[in-house]
Amino acid sequence: MSAADGRLLDVASLAVQLPVGGELRTVLHDVSFHIGPGEALGLVGESGSGKSMTARAIARLLPAGAVTTGTISYAGGDVTALKGAALRSYRAEVAMVFQDPRAHINPVRRIGDFMTEALRTNHGVSKADAVARAIGLLAEVGIADGQRRLEQHPHELSGGLLQRVMIASALLTEPRLLLADEPTTALDVTTQADVMAILDDLRRERGMALLFITHDLELASAVCDRTAVMYAGQLVEQRTSSQLHDDPLHPYTAGLVGARPRIDGDVTRLAAIPGRPRSAYEAPAGCAFADRCEHVEDACGEARPPLEPIEDGFVRCRRATELRGMLRAGGRHG
Amino acid sequence: MGESAVPLASGPSDPSGSTGEALLSVRGLTKHFGTNVAVDDVSFDIARGGSLAIVGESGSGKTTIAKMVVGLLAPTSGTITTCGHDRSTPARGAAERRRRGAEVQIVFQDPYSSLDPRQSGASAIDEVLALHRGGSSADRALRVAELGDLVGLDDRQLRALPKALSGGQRQRVAIARALAAEPQLLILDESVAALDVSIQAQVLNLLADVRADTGVSYLLISHDLAVVRQITDDVIVMHRGVVVERGATRDVLDHPQAAYTRLLRASVPTPGWRPRRRSEWTDAPDLSDVSDVSAG
Ligand SMILES: Nc1ncnc2c1ncn2[C@@H]1O[C@H](COP(=O)(O)OP(=O)(O)OP(=O)(O)O)[C@@H](O)[C@H]1O
Ligand SMILES: Nc1ncnc2c1ncn2[C@@H]1O[C@H](COP(=O)(O)OP(=O)(O)OP(=O)(O)O)[C@@H](O)[C@H]1O
Numbered sequence: 339m340s341a342a343d344g345r346l347l348d349v350a351s352l353a354v355q356l357p358v359g360g361e362l363r364t365v366l367h368d369v370s371f372h373i374g375p376g377e378a379l380g381l382v383g384e385s386g387s388g389k390s391m392t393a394r395a396i397a398r399l400l401p402a403g404a405v406t407t408g409t410i411s412y413a414g415g416d417v418t419a420l421k422g423a424a425l426r427s428y429r430a431e432v433a434m435v436f437q438d439p440r441a442h443i444n445p446v447r448r449i450g451d452f453m454t455e456a457l458r459t460n461h462g463v464s465k466a467d468a469v470a471r472a473i474g475l476l477a478e479v480g481i482a483d484g485q486r487r488l489e490q491h492p493h494e495l496s497g498g499l500l501q502r503v504m505i506a507s508a509l510l511t512e513p514r515l516l517l518a519d520e521p522t523t524a525l526d527v528t529t530q531a532d533v534m535a536i537l538d539d540l541r542r543e544r545g546m547a548l549l550f551i552t553h554d555l556e557l558a559s560a561v562c563d564r565t566a567v568m569y570a571g572q573l574v575e576q577r578t579s580s581q582l583h584d585d586p587l588h589p590y591t592a593g594l595v596g597a598r599p600r601i602d603g604d605v606t607r608l609a610a611i612p613g614r615p616r617s618a619y620e621a622p623a624g625c626a627f628a629d630r631c632e633h634v635e636d637a638c639g640e641a642r643p644p645l646e647p648i649e650d651g652f653v654r655c656r657r658a659t660e661l662r663g664m665l666r667a668g669g670r671h672g
Numbered sequence: 673m674g675e676s677a678v679p680l681a682s683g684p685s686d687p688s689g690s691t692g693e694a695l696l697s698v699r700g701l702t703k704h705f706g707t708n709v710a711v712d713d714v715s716f717d718i719a720r721g722g723s724l725a726i727v728g729e730s731g732s733g734k735t736t737i738a739k740m741v742v743g744l745l746a747p748t749s750g751t752i753t754t755c756g757h758d759r760s761t762p763a764r765g766a767a768e769r770r771r772r773g774a775e776v777q778i779v780f781q782d783p784y785s786s787l788d789p790r791q792s793g794a795s796a797i798d799e800v801l802a803l804h805r806g807g808s809s810a811d812r813a814l815r816v817a818e819l820g821d822l823v824g825l826d827d828r829q830l831r832a833l834p835k836a837l838s839g840g841q842r843q844r845v846a847i848a849r850a851l852a853a854e855p856q857l858l859i860l861d862e863s864v865a866a867l868d869v870s871i872q873a874q875v876l877n878l879l880a881d882v883r884a885d886t887g888v889s890y891l892l893i894s895h896d897l898a899v900v901r902q903i904t905d906d907v908i909v910m911h912r913g914v915v916v917e918r919g920a921t922r923d924v925l926d927h928p929q930a931a932y933t934r935l936l937r938a939s940v941p942t943p944g945w946r947p948r949r950r951s952e953w954t955d956a957p958d959l960s961d962v963s964d965v966s967a968g
């Protein structure tokens with residue numbers, strides 16, 4: 339099955355509330371984006387802004403008691419309504435690489451059992467075949483001694499080895515959609531390039547769609563067609579990746595671009611965005627970024643700006659057109 | 673065997689060339705896991721107030737070194753001294769353990785597994801304050817809020833259990849907890865990797881301030897070479913358990929000498945970069961010297 343509009347995943351006005359101490363708190367609201375087969379969407383943004391929750395909502399892995407509104411459709415079907423066999427077959431097509439592999443891989447089971455379980459139970463692959471495929475994929479992600487690794491337990495693997503085990507397991511089932519939550523943070527840059535090259539090939543050869551959560555804007559711009567930026571539970575900008583990096587339109591995005599330390603030069607003091615990070619539920623009433631924005635005006639506090647279409651994407655800032663071109667210069671000091 | 677097989681750029685962290693009192697001194701450090709040699713004859717010094725990075729391949733032994741320095745793993749051979757005290761053997765008694773804790777704190781690579789799932793951030797930080805700094809519970813509560821503020825966590829987030837926090841929020845709880853002990857050496861193992869670049873900038877600025885104010889030393893393990901440049905003076909580069917290059921951070925990043933360091937430097941994503949597999953490099957730096965070392 340496939341959606342008529344060529345979108346494999348379509349998220350529209352997604353909102354998620356989680357129970358905290360007896361009340362519901364908003365962690366996501368009005369999140370909309372889509373990904374087609376073979377496409378990669380980057381997702382960057384503030385720590386705590388809801389990137390992982392977005393991926394978990396799509397994977398149907400939200401914490402107990404979560405309330406979801408809006409729609410998530412996959413290949414034309416409503417994901418939030420899936421049950422039983424339909425949910426199982428959805429899970430067989432959509433794989434997730436978790437941000438914190440150690441928290442998601444059972445510490446008392448062997449790596450081999452973890453990696454081959456889904457293949458054997460959901461896809462009916464024999465044990466010997468599953469093991470051979472696992473070893474092959476481990477080799478591709480730069481783990482040469484796969485046979486020995488399959489016999490080991492998680493505590494015997496380094497952070498980056500375990501992260502690659504998680505990536506390889508996700509790819510073993512040949513997903514049509516991969517939700518990758520900071521999948522290369524524990525990898526050296528050379529190994530990261532190996533992994534990204536594999537994901538690139540899978541997109542081109544098999545049309546795998548990719549949601550790629552990262553903090554590395556350069557990496558996102560190199561591997562993703564479009565990149566979306568999250569702040570306090572909502573998307574504030576979505577653009578083609580190179581444009582987002584070279585010509586950011588939202589003041590928060592510009593702040594991010596300007597905060598990065600440099601590898602090829604010295605910066606005495608990094609230009610962090612002033613103020614404390616904001617959760618969705620405590621964001622100010624108008625523009626969520628208003629209280630930390632250096633371009634704020636009175637009118638910014640009045641109403642929440644909509645996500646407005648602009649050339650190659652969308653931006654949620656009422657001054658975007660007016661400020662265009664001025665943001666980068668203001669972003670970096672020192 | 674080991675590092676002598678590779679030409680090494682000398683730098684301030686060169687054990688033979690170091691000047692001033694070393695806060696941490698590591699000599700011939702080696703760790704075997706069964707037949708696997710995870711760390712092979714590694715030596716380095718960190719001066720009081722100094723900042724050293726360990727970079728290198730995933731699985732090359734960086735976290736294993738950190739665990740031996742804090743005393744969570746016993747070395748197969750080699751010595752570790754901090755402030756003139758040996759720490760290569762297990763601590764005897766609670767007083768000795770507490771002294772070692774006050775000397776060296778670590779922020780682990782996986783904050784989820786290093787935080788107690790049943791304990792809020794505030795209570796974890798308070799526990800460290802009570803153990804190492806004392807003071808009334810009201811004083812400690814103020815300090816907990818202050819530390820939370822420094823790493824960008826509000827009261828609600830400090831009171832939440834780890835599982836109700838995002839990855840970067842957990843990482844900041846772990847950083848605040850380590851700073852609470854006011855250690856002389858702080859080991860940061862991929863401790864800013866889960867932070868967005870703006871909060872990362874705040875934390876890196878904070879770490880620079882704390883170092884300038886208190887003279888704390890850092891041992892930073894990171895895959896992010898820009899972060900390494902930002903907060904360390906010296907660096908050692910590891911590949912398969914051995915040190916393949918060492919020197920001043922700036923020199924090593926601007927003029928990498930060892931083949932592995934050159935490969936690493938060339939793999940950093942920059943505008944226009946395309947991911948490609950190591951095997952696809954037609955102009956790949958020759959890694960034969962590196963494999964010679966690990967085989968030798
Ligand atoms: N189980 C939970 N119950 C209540 N709130 C939660 C729970 N898990 C996460 N949160 C909150 O939801 C918000 C979004 O979290 P999420 O993990 O999606 O952030 P993120 O964007 O992935 O951040 P990071 O970059 O730090 O990983 C955070 O403010 C977090 O504190
Ligand atoms: N407890 C253990 N038992 C067996 N082998 C181990 C154990 N801890 C680590 N190792 C092995 O030692 C080697 C070095 O691991 P270490 O965690 O030090 O690597 P690292 O350099 O920190 O890697 P990463 O960048 O991926 O975190 C790896 O091959 C790992 O599998």
Ligand SMILES: [Mg+2]
Pocket residue numbers: 389390391437519838839840
């Ligand atoms: Mg996250």
Ligand SMILES: [Mg+2]
Pocket residue numbers: 496497498734735736781861
């Ligand atoms: Mg490690």
